[in-house]
Amino acid sequence: MNPFNRxxxxxxxxxxxxxxxxxxxxxxxxxxxxxxxxxxxxxMEESDRLLHHLGPITLDGxxxxxxxxxxxxxxxGGLFDIxxxxxxxxxxxxxxxxxxxxxxxxxxxxxxxPEHGQASEDSFRLADGRWVLRVxxxxxxxADGDAGRVTGYFEGVRIxxxxxxxxxxxxxxxxxxxxxxxxxxxxxxxxxxxxxxxADNERKAxxxxxxxLSMMEALGRAIAKRDSDTGSHNFRVAWIATRIAxxxxxxxxxxxxxxxxxxxxxxxxxxxxxxxxxxxxALDTDETEIMHTHVGHGEAIVDGIGWLAEAVxxxxxxxxxxxxxxxxxxxxxxxxxLPARIFAVADAFDALCSRRPxxxxxxxxxxxxxxxxxxxxxxxxxVMACFTPIAREVFDRLxxxxxxxxxxxxxxxxxFHFGI
Numbered sequence: 001m002n003p004f005n006r007x008x009x010x011x012x013x014x015x016x017x018x019x020x021x022x023x024x025x026x027x028x029x030x031x032x033x034x035x036x037x038x039x040x041x042x043x044m045e046e047s048d049r050l051l052h053h054l055g056p057i058t059l060d061g062x063x064x065x066x067x068x069x070x071x072x073x074x075x076x077g078g079l080f081d082i083x084x085x086x087x088x089x090x091x092x093x094x095x096x097x098x099x100x101x102x103x104x105x106x107x108x109x110x111x112x113x114p115e116h117g118q119a120s121e122d123s124f125r126l127a128d129g130r131w132v133l134r135v136x137x138x139x140x141x142x143a144d145g146d147a148g149r150v151t152g153y154f155e156g157v158r159i160x161x162x163x164x165x166x167x168x169x170x171x172x173x174x175x176x177x178x179x180x181x182x183x184x185x186x187x188x189x190x191x192x193x194x195x196x197x198x199a200d201n202e203r204k205a206x207x208x209x210x211x212x213l214s215m216m217e218a219l220g221r222a223i224a225k226r227d228s229d230t231g232s233h234n235f236r237v238a239w240i241a242t243r244i245a246x247x248x249x250x251x252x253x254x255x256x257x258x259x260x261x262x263x264x265x266x267x268x269x270x271x272x273x274x275x276x277x278x279x280x281x282a283l284d285t286d287e288t289e290i291m292h293t294h295v296g297h298g299e300a301i302v303d304g305i306g307w308l309a310e311a312v313x314x315x316x317x318x319x320x321x322x323x324x325x326x327x328x329x330x331x332x333x334x335x336x337x338l339p340a341r342i343f344a345v346a347d348a349f350d351a352l353c354s355r356r357p358x359x360x361x362x363x364x365x366x367x368x369x370x371x372x373x374x375x376x377x378x379x380x381x382x383v384m385a386c387f388t389p390i391a392r393e394v395f396d397r398l399x400x401x402x403x404x405x406x407x408x409x410x411x412x413x414x415x416f417h418f419g420i
Contacts, residue, residue: 008194016187025176068093068152075156076101082108082157085139088150100159104130108157131160220263223270233350235406236398238262240346241339242413243394247386248342253310255417258339259410261314265343268298268315295319295328313337318344321378341380345371345387348379353395364395 068085072094075083081101085094097105107126111134122134139152220234241262245255269277272294276287283291299316303309317331317340324332352367362370368391375384398406 008198009191012187012191012194016184021180065093069096071154072096075154079158080156081159082155084155086153086155088152090153093152097157101157104132104157104159108132108134133158133160216260216263219267223264223266232401232403232406233354234263235403235410236354236401237343237346237350239406239410239413240350240394240398241343242410242417243390244342244346244383244387245339247390248338248383250338250342252417254339257310257313258342259414259417261311261318261339262343262346264298264302264311265314265318265347266294266298267301267311268294268296270301271297292319292327313339314343316340318347320344322375322380323377325377336380341383345379345383348374349387349391349394350398353398364392367395 064087068087072083072085073096076096077098082097082105083095084092086092104126107128109124111122119138120136123131124134125131135154135156135158137154137156138150139154217234223234238259241258242255245258250258272291276283276290279287295316295318299312302311302315314337317329317336320326320329320331320336320340321344322333322336322341324330348371349367352362352370353364355361368388371379371384375381397409401409
């Protein structure tokens with residue numbers, strides 16, 4: 001399993017577990033509440049059915065208490081442990097209870113006199129942990145004159161048995177377990193889909209990046225050939241700059257900016273006339289001024305073209321000097337972008353120790369003495385301090401490198417830093 005797939009699996013697993021941890025208790029609570037409401041609804045429905053089975057119950061007059069006692073006796077001992085009948089004014093007329101009902105009666109919280117015509121319920125726990133349901137059912141008159149009117153109230157108390165509580169708890173737990181399992185299975189099902197889509201996106205991203213890098217390489221070659229050079233200089237200088245930048249800790253965008261900028265640093269020379277660009281001798285003052293405009297032209301070319309804008313830090317400042325004597329903006333010190341300061345060292349090193357049509361390659365010792373002499377004036381001392389320990393290795397590695405060898409060296413670092 002590659003690192004991305006491993007990270008994806010871990011993240012989906014964590015999210016699935018968190019969803020299960022959050023959703024399962026909620027589902028269990030909802031299931032418990034639903035079971036409780038179902039028990040209350042059953043108690044209310046049963047009490048209403050039994051009361052209607054008695055027929056009209058007269059709760060006023062001389063037989064009120066006898067009638068209430070009969071109703072209470074019928075209701076107690078079955079679904080209810082305590083059954084109480086009240087008249088329409090909320091005064092208790094009769095009460096019946098089981099042995100268990102008598103044992104808990106003193107623990108029941110008090111209640112106000114019922115003054116409404118709608119059934120209601122209450123659920124609470126006693127001090128000893130037992131679960132108690134209490135319902136209030138209005139008794140409607142059926143005789144002429146009382147039809148549809150509240151003639152009294154029934155209060156029923158049920159102590160939910162241990163087996164029923166266990167059944168409700170088991171239902172809640174099974175619901176919670178199913179929700180948790182569903183969350184985990186969902187994560188398991190999503191994983192291959194995410195991996196497939198990610199792999200597809202990564203493949204397309206690689207194709208686009210490969211196209212970008214190929215375009216970058218083609219532009220670099222075109223510029224180098226117009227300047228009477230091969231493309232190997234761009235490969236070498238970009239590789240050297242990358243080695244220095246790695247020691248300085250550059251990563252991701254900064255490193256990518258350095259690589260692209262190293263390839264395209266002289267892209268502005270496209271705008272310089274051949275008579276000046278290819279002149280074999282020294283340039284006069286006017287020609288030098290025109291040559292210096294290649295920096296501005298190069299910056300204008302890359303700055304507005306999507307991914308090429310990554311190169312602007314190097315393109316715009318690769319001729320600036322640490323002491324401020326460079327061009328075009330005469331930037332100095334840390335005012336020069338770090339990628340441009342790194343490139344300046346890499347470019348000068350390769351230019352000095354490489355053979356060109358107008359000069360022979362200098363020895364490693366001569367090259368380094370020139371670079372050390374110009375440190376603090378042309379070059380950033382911190383960059384030179386970072387480059388010096390690896391300079392000999394870099395020199396030896398490039399000494400016998402063909403253009404293809406240099407290309408392969410750079411390609412390996414490009415693929416690493418661009419994530420290909």
